[in-house]
Amino acid sequence: MAAEEVTLSSHIQHHLTNAKMCSTDAGLAFNKACADSGFWTWHIDTLAWSIGLGLIFLWIFRSAAKKSTTGVPGKFQCFIEMVVELVGDNVRDTYHGNSKLIAPLALTIFVWVFLMNLMDLVPVDFLPAFAGFVGEQAFGMDPHDVYMKIVPTTDVNMTAALALGVFILMIGYSIRIKGLGGFIGELTLHPFSSKNKLVMVILIPCNLLLETIALVAKPFSLALRLFGNLYAGEMIFILIGAIGLMQLPLHFVWAVFHIMVIVLQAFVFMMLTIVYLSMASTKSH
Amino acid sequence: MNLNATLIGELIAFTVFVLFCMKYVWPPLNGAIEARQKKIEDGLAASDKAEKDLELAREKAAEELKEAKTQAAEIIEQAKKRATLIVDEETTRGQQEREKIIAQGHSEIESERNRVKEELRQQVATLAVVGAEKILEREIDQAAHSDIVEKLVAEL
Numbered sequence: 001m002a003a004e005e006v007t008l009s010s011h012i013q014h015h016l017t018n019a020k021m022c023s024t025d026a027g028l029a030f031n032k033a034c035a036d037s038g039f040w041t042w043h044i045d046t047l048a049w050s051i052g053l054g055l056i057f058l059w060i061f062r063s064a065a066k067k068s069t070t071g072v073p074g075k076f077q078c079f080i081e082m083v084v085e086l087v088g089d090n091v092r093d094t095y096h097g098n099s100k101l102i103a104p105l106a107l108t109i110f111v112w113v114f115l116m117n118l119m120d121l122v123p124v125d126f127l128p129a130f131a132g133f134v135g136e137q138a139f140g141m142d143p144h145d146v147y148m149k150i151v152p153t154t155d156v157n158m159t160a161a162l163a164l165g166v167f168i169l170m171i172g173y174s175i176r177i178k179g180l181g182g183f184i185g186e187l188t189l190h191p192f193s194s195k196n197k198l199v200m201v202i203l204i205p206c207n208l209l210l211e212t213i214a215l216v217a218k219p220f221s222l223a224l225r226l227f228g229n230l231y232a233g234e235m236i237f238i239l240i241g242a243i244g245l246m247q248l249p250l251h252f253v254w255a256v257f258h259i260m261v262i263v264l265q266a267f268v269f270m271m272l273t274i275v276y277l278s279m280a281s282t283k284s285h
Numbered sequence: 286m287n288l289n290a291t292l293i294g295e296l297i298a299f300t301v302f303v304l305f306c307m308k309y310v311w312p313p314l315n316g317a318i319e320a321r322q323k324k325i326e327d328g329l330a331a332s333d334k335a336e337k338d339l340e341l342a343r344e345k346a347a348e349e350l351k352e353a354k355t356q357a358a359e360i361i362e363q364a365k366k367r368a369t370l371i372v373d374e375e376t377t378r379g380q381q382e383r384e385k386i387i388a389q390g391h392s393e394i395e396s397e398r399n400r401v402k403e404e405l406r407q408q409v410a411t412l413a414v415v416g417a418e419k420i421l422e423r424e425i426d427q428a429a430h431s432d433i434v435e436k437l438v439a440e441l
Contacts, residue, residue: 043291047298062309068316105307
């Protein structure tokens, strides 16, 4: 009984571990050899899958863009244009400034995150088992030492990178639209303000603290929401996958429910990006 | 939660994807959509305008037809009036001509009668005189009785 539990938990652990790569004194090292390589570790599965999916997104949309006609569109173009219009409408409704970046940014986030989330619907054991098989046959590795996490958005590095990108843009837009002074003013002069200069001096640190927390909370919530939803979903898929034959109906139910989560989380990430950037580029106070 | 260099890698990938999308994906797709929207809008406007034009043309045609009908009726009416007028005029003229011709005939007849009467009277006078001469040749001197003969002639 105890041995079985260890196997289950190690199975889960195996599923939740990224394939790592780092450079050591002896050259490139992988996985367990990277246990204490610190920050300079690369999750090669996350990188490969996310960049691969990103390239698929760009390839699909670029080929639609190349063939796009202003006349009667084909079915493929119609589908792509539906996505473009969905994103474009949301951007126009929410972001009232004039920016050539927001719409393509939102489109990239929406489709890319959607494709990465979609990997969650591939049965959890297929690709890791296949990778283990290839590792064993081609490189003579122990299949338990081959790690493969195929959903990039269950890696906090991925979601944090997206959120960080949005955060940098938020600050950039704030400074560009309101000026550096306006941006600092927004951080320090609200929500508490006073006519009395002395009181104001006391209030400024409080404001700075509150506003900085509010500002930093945005990218954190962005990153952790997506990560948390997908990580939990993945976790449940793994658990369902471990209970034997009964997994089939449960898998189906959870997958159907997860379809919604996948689209919704991609949409929410996009929408919040637009909202945050819209807030960053309007003078609210 | 172990943040590591993957974050940097993904950040770079994200930036590159967004830039590519901004340069090569969004503008042509959005441009195509907007151009098509413009086209459809123009098409609808043109069809509206054409419909209005058609309605206008129809109204104009109906109006012109009505006008033409009125004009035709007027012309026919005028022609009828004129025809009546001409007939009346001709009738009057014919009547006058007739009367004139009749009057002329009458006067000619009258003058002929007068002439014939005169001639007859002359001839009767001459005959009377000749007759009387014949009678008187034997009885009376012509000169002595000429005043009686003259009186007779005048009485004829």
